[in-house]
Amino acid sequence: NAGVTQTPKFQVLKTGQSMTLQCAQDMNHEYMSWYRQDPGMGLRLIHYSVGAGITDQGEVPNGYNVSRSTTEDFPLRLLSAAPSQTSVYFCASSYKASPLHFGNGTRLTVT
Amino acid sequence: SQQGEEDPQALSIQEGENATMNCSYKTSINNLQWYRQNSGRGLVHLILIRSNEREKHSGRLRVTLDTSKKSSSLLITASRAADTASYFCAPRQGETSYDKVIFGPGTSLSVIP
Numbered sequence: 001n002a003g004v005t006q007t008p009k010f011q012v013l014k015t016g017q018s019m020t021l022q023c024a025q026d027m028n029h030e031y032m033s034w035y036r037q038d039p040g041m042g043l044r045l046i047h048y049s050v051g052a053g054i055t056d057q058g059e060v061p062n063g064y065n066v067s068r069s070t071t072e073d074f075p076l077r078l079l080s081a082a083p084s085q086t087s088v089y090f091c092a093s094s095y096k097a098s099p100l101h102f103g104n105g106t107r108l109t110v111t
Numbered sequence: 112s113q114q115g116e117e118d119p120q121a122l123s124i125q126e127g128e129n130a131t132m133n134c135s136y137k138t139s140i141n142n143l144q145w146y147r148q149n150s151g152r153g154l155v156h157l158i159l160i161r162s163n164e165r166e167k168h169s170g171r172l173r174v175t176l177d178t179s180k181k182s183s184s185l186l187i188t189a190s191r192a193a194d195t196a197s198y199f200c201a202p203r204q205g206e207t208s209y210d211k212v213i214f215g216p217g218t219s220l221s222v223i224p
């Protein structure tokens with residue numbers, strides 16, 4: 001089992017560029033979520049999904065889009081990157097109220 | 112969904128001492144989970160305590176849960192430098208349903224060798 005895999009590990013974007021952060025899990029978890037963590041801060045929930053075709057907003061959804069076409073994948077799209085989106089992004093998944101499994105993160109810098 | 116609030120936000124102790132951190136929450140829960148985050152890494156689940164349990168142990172970790180006070184505590188005994196990390200709690204409401212998980216600010220633990 002690979003668990004939760006996030007790609008890329010590092011990314012540098014210019015303001016206004018778009019990109020997709022990938023998240024895949026091989027545990028057949030229905031719940032998947034995206035968080036961002038700024039330096040010295042806790043995690044803030046961006047979007048989450050409770051199954052294929054179902055997504056919902058978290059605490060800080062603006063500037064981000066998600067879709068969930070399969071159980072395994074939950075990509076996060078930045079439509080027009082801004083310096084305020086410089087952060088570390090974590091994807092997590094779980095089965096119902098069982099513990100979350102986290103990926104190793106994507107470190108994004110927007111210049 | 113609900114958010115746990117960890118306290119204190121920062122804790123500094125000497126190696127070998129015990130570290131205690133607390134979590135408060137607002138509504139009824141099915142279980143409460145504690146996580147550790149080493150610098151720059153994803154969170155790792157440490158221990159889960161169910162609403163019908165009062166205490167649980169795992170190695171040097173001891174977790175208590177008081178549902179009447181809506182609070183939990185995590186005790187790390189005989190701390191080591193490797194315990195230096197941030198610790199987060201996650202109260203979970205549903206057993207058979209899904210609730211979004213929102214984390215609090217965490218407790219940043221520094222263990223000084």
